[in-house]
Amino acid sequence: MKGIILAFLGSFCPALLFNIEKNKLIWAGICGATGWTVYNSIYSYSGNKIYAAFIASVVISLISEIMAKLLKTPATVFNVPSLFPIVPGVSAYYTILYIIENDLTAAAYKGIETLGIAGAIAFGIILVSTIFRYINTRKRRKAI
Amino acid sequence: MDVKEVLDIAMLSGEILLTNGSETYRVEETIERICSAYDIESECFVVPTGIFLSGCSKNDTKDSISLVKRIKERTINLHKIEMINSFSRSLKDRRISYDEAMKFLKGLDSAPSFPYYKSLLAAGVTSFAYAMLFGSSAINGIVAAFISILIYYAEDKITVINLLPFFSEFIWSFITGILAVFINKYILPINIDSVIIGSIIVLFPGIAITNGIRDALYGDILSSQVRLAEALYTVTAIGAGVGISLLLMKYWM
Structure with a gap:
């Protein structure tokens, strides 16, 4: 529960820093909290960070694309702040720390984990936005 | 017309x-x-x-x-x-x-944007949330919030450093690292790792990465490469800044 509130704050405040309209801030926060909850539950269930990040990224992108349709704004508005909690900041930090401690094996391990999470997040966004883009172009063709 | x-x-x-x-x-x-x-x-x-x-x-x-x-x-x-x-x-x-x-x-x-103190507060709360989300106590969160507000304020006021694209991220993350190390040594013992991660997250190029991916998806490969390279340089600069401050800690303390 503590984590959910923190994840909410952690998406709400970056959204404020990016200067998003007031009434949309709360949605960005909810989106981020949902994403983090998904990430955390899958991670504790499977123990695989990369897998968890992928599913969470898919969920976040889905919610933000749907929200973008409903509120008629670019999806980026919700997407970017709500991905903040699952960004592999910790892994990246430990990669640097291990490099400094000259423990290159651990650094390589953490580095690959970082790249894996980043790639999983990216692929999650790609998957969902491709589907939505396909729907959009279908609609446009029908309109013409 | x-x-x-x-x-x-x-x-x-x-x-x-x-x-x-x-x-x-x-x-x-x-x-x-x-x-x-x-x-x-x-x-x-x-x-x-x-x-x-x-x-x-x-x-x-x-x-x-x-x-x-x-x-x-x-x-x-x-x-x-x-x-x-x-x-x-x-x-x-x-x-x-x-x-x-x-x-x-x-x-x-x-156009109406949020008042300055709200942005400052948001930067602080962001760092507070992340320092705690990555598993540490409230005191670390407060220290992270303090550092983050300081950095956000300085970044806005000292514009000379911001003229140099990637150097500015390097400097700010370096100062963040040094502050965390200093507070840990002389003021109160904190969990340096989570404090630094929490304070750095505000500098992270999230938008550049997501836009880079979306550009590639829409066929703008050139823009995508430019943005991803920008993000990569920024992350490298942040990493170097934090890394050097941690290196100093290792030999200085």
Whole structure:
């Protein structure tokens, strides 16, 4: 529960820093909290960070694309702040720390984990936005 | 309205979009939408560092005009992107005059944004949340919030450092690291790892990465590479800054 509130704050405040309209801030926060909850539950269930990040990224992108349709704004508005909690900041930090401690094996391990999470997040966004883009172009063709 | 005026409006809209962190395809779409609303045939090519735009009226192709605009600085203000987005869509139903459009676009600079203290507070709360989310106690969160507010304030006031693109991220993350190490050594024992991660997260180039991916998806491979490279350099600069401060800690303490 503590984590959910923190994840909410952690998406709400970056959204404020990016200067998003007031009434949309709360949605960005909810989106981020949902994403983090998904990430955390899958991670504790499977123990695989990369897998968890992928599913969470898919969920976040889905919610933000749907929200973008409903509120008629670019999806980026919700997407970017709500991905903040699952960004592999910790892994990246430990990669640097291990490099400094000259423990290159651990650094390589953490580095690959970082790249894996980043790639999983990216692929999650790609998957969902491709589907939505396909729907959009279908609609446009029908309109013409 | 003649071609030049329409292209001016389109170019200014595109410039505002690009400088405030929009995707490339959105800039191109918006420019084309504005031009076609005024019955102008246009062709534009957008990269993150510039806009190339040429257009002519549909019935007379002789009055073709080309404009080039170099984009130097890029910040993030998603509110402006939303405003331009709805502005360009509204033009289709109701054409407005050149003066009206220019007045609207110029007025965006003074568009309502959050008061400064709220941004400061948001930066602080962000760091607080992340320091705690990555597993540590509230005291670490408060220290992270304090460092983050300090950095955010300094970044805004000391603009000299911000002139150098990647050097600024290096300096700010270095100062963050040093502050965390210093507080840990002389003021109160903290969990340096989570404090640094929490305070650094504000500098992280999240928008550059997501936009880079989205650009690739829309076929703008060039823009995608530019943005991802930008993100990579930024992350490297942050990593180097934190790394050097930790290295200092190792040999100094």
